[in-house]
Amino acid sequence: MSDNLNRTLILLEHLSAAKAEGVTVAQLVERTNLASSTVYRLVQELEALGYLRKADDRRLFPKFLFEQGKNIGGIDIGRLTEACQSVSSRLIVASEFIALRRENLFWHIAEEHPQQSIRLRAGVGFVRGAYELDCITRMALAHVPLKTIEAKWDVAAFFDVGVSGGKVHWEEARDRVAAVDTNDMQHDLMGNAKGVRRFCVAIHGANGEFVGLLTAAEAATPLRDVEGHVAQVRAVLLETKGAVESGAGMTRSALTHNG
Numbered sequence: 001m002s003d004n005l006n007r008t009l010i011l012l013e014h015l016s017a018a019k020a021e022g023v024t025v026a027q028l029v030e031r032t033n034l035a036s037s038t039v040y041r042l043v044q045e046l047e048a049l050g051y052l053r054k055a056d057d058r059r060l061f062p063k064f065l066f067e068q069g070k071n072i073g074g075i076d077i078g079r080l081t082e083a084c085q086s087v088s089s090r091l092i093v094a095s096e097f098i099a100l101r102r103e104n105l106f107w108h109i110a111e112e113h114p115q116q117s118i119r120l121r122a123g124v125g126f127v128r129g130a131y132e133l134d135c136i137t138r139m140a141l142a143h144v145p146l147k148t149i150e151a152k153w154d155v156a157a158f159f160d161v162g163v164s165g166g167k168v169h170w171e172e173a174r175d176r177v178a179a180v181d182t183n184d185m186q187h188d189l190m191g192n193a194k195g196v197r198r199f200c201v202a203i204h205g206a207n208g209e210f211v212g213l214l215t216a217a218e219a220a221t222p223l224r225d226v227e228g229h230v231a232q233v234r235a236v237l238l239e240t241k242g243a244v245e246s247g248a249g250m251t252r253s254a255l256t257h258n259g
Contacts, residue, residue, distance in 0.1 A: 006102065007034055011042050014125045015052070015062040022059030033104075033127045072099060072108060073211030075203065075244065083214060083240050084111040090236050091216050094120050097203075099212040100140040103153055105130050108212065118219035121194060133168055133176060134161045135186035135200050136213050142180035143202065143210035149174075163193050182210075185234045191220020199230075201237045203244055214241060 010032050015023065025043055029036045043060065046052045053061045071077055080097045087095035088111045097109035107126040112119070122128070130137045131154070141149065149155065155170035168176075180186060182202050191197040197220035203211045216233050223229050 006104075007038055008042060010034065010106075010125075010127055011039065012064075015046075015060065016065055017125050018060070019062050019065070022055060022061045024059055028060075031123070031126055033129065072097075073203075073205045073209065075205065075211055077108070079244060080203070080212075080214075081109055081111070083244050084109045087111075087214065087216055087236055087240055088113045088116075091218075091233060092116055094118075094215075094217040096120075096122065096215045096217060097212055098136055098140075098200075098215065100130065100143075100210070101127075103130055104128065105136060105140065105213075116218065117221065118196060118217075120196065120217060129157075131157045131159060132161060132165070132192070133158055133173055134192055135188050135198055136215065138177055138180050139182065139186045139200050139202050139213055140210075141177045142182050146174060146178070149177075161188050161192055162190055165193060185237055187230065187233070189220075189223075189226065189230075195220050199233045199237060201241045203241060205245075214244070 011028065011034065014028055014031055023031075025036075025039055028034075028039050028043070032039065043052065047054060047060075051062065051064050053063055055061060072080065084095040084097055087093070092113050092115050094110065094112045094116055096107055096111070099106050099108055105128045107122050107124055110120060110123045110126070130140055150170075155173070156167075158168040158170065158173040160166045160168050182204075185199055185201050187199040188197060196217055198215050198217045200213045200215045203214055205211050214237060216237060
């Protein structure tokens with residue numbers, strides 16, 4: 001897929017998702033992580049073609065519907081949504097389903113719990129580069145051949161998780177990615193620069209292909225029992241992963257909060 005087409009698809013998805021409430025250009029820039037010049041150009045072209053209506057307060061309202069198919073990697077989107085709802089309910093956290101699109105991570109689902117202690121900036125349609133070496137990047141890249149990364153990615157662009165966000169040389173980044181067990185859980189206890197701590201597992205299709213990431217996201221606050229908390233999240237994520245991949249019905253415990 002060309003970069004121009006990828007940018008256009010990302011923008012169309014965000015515009016379509018804002019059909020009811022509208023969206024400003026500034027919000028589109030923030031949510032898509034696209035360059036402001038790219039967003040302004042595409043918006044102007046869509047408006048000139050009659051696909052957008054601009055309100056008096058400068059909010060944009062799409063005059064079209066645009067959505068991806070009903071499944072991702074052969075897995076029904078409803079089943080993935082149910083999985084995120086289950087994780088969110090059981091752990092009182094946000095839960096996301098994130099796919100890898102070339103060098104970007106794309107949020108397909110973002111389920112938030114009303115009692116969770118943090119609100120996420122990343123919602124449905126959010127796009128982020130996959131160069132920050134947090135758990136979701138590490139897990140996603142563990143499914144990409146290292147030779148492909150070295151040939152097509154900017155291997156000098158990787159950086160660390162957290163407020164400092166220091167540069168990570170490719171040799172170290174490669175070792176971190178290679179150490180990932182794609183059948184287990186990855187997590188970052190310290191959280192990222194936004195104060196969000198994520199845990200993730202990979203979802204695989206019927207033939208073992210990588211489909212995307214199922215997460216639990218919470219505030220990176222101090223934990224009284226680190227080992228116990230990590231074990232609880234791992235058990236929930238792995239159980240839900242197994243249910244999604246097997247196509248089996250969710251167990252009762254996977255549909256209600258176990259607190």
